[in-house]
Amino acid sequence: ILNVEQSPQSLHVQEGDSTNFTCSFPSSNFYALHWYRWETAKSPEALFVMTLNGDEKKKGRISATLNTKEGYSYLYIKGSQPEDSATYLCAWPNFGNEKLTFGTGTRLTIIP
Amino acid sequence: KAGVTQTPRYLIKTRGQQVTLSCSPISGHRSVSWYQQTPGQGLQFLFEYFSETQRNKGNFPGRFSGRQFSNSRSEMNVSTLELGDSALYLCASSLAESSSGRRGTQYFGPGTRLTVL
16 A cells, blocks of 8 residues: 555444444554544544554544554444534655645444 | 634636635644645645745645745645636644654644635
């Protein structure tokens, strides 16, 4: 993998259900992995910065894990709520850990 | 602390014109990055400035340029506008010059929606 890839591209989840999606990134020369949430008509908002293999971060009902050896991160949302509807982006610094390369995102829609 | 601000929020131009967009970072942030977002595309990196120096540039033609001032405010200029330049332009600021840790977290402005007719 030369770039950041996210799957699935879009997801519809029933309110109350839990869900997760994936970010894959180059596993060599790892520096950090960023997760952002981008709600419609708003600016992207930082969720997590993950730096260590095995890292697990949590913010309310949202959590993320990191596997730097195999080059992936999972984002989990427990008990989805309508306000979780957004595009979730992951980003990986390259070019000597300065520039952030963003994935195309997972567009999550919560169905009430 | 005030967030990242961008002006103008909306802009309509015609082909061949040029445009300047402005970004004011969060106070104390010295790194400013610019991104373009078009329908179906992710955030495409344009360039990044730190302490008035352009440190990285994305794969965009030379019509796209930028600069940063001593107060960390940044401007982006697009000359000879084309229809394909219609997009949302986002600017983001961060504390650190490196994106390898929490201090590299980027804080985004609301964006400038540019429409080229």
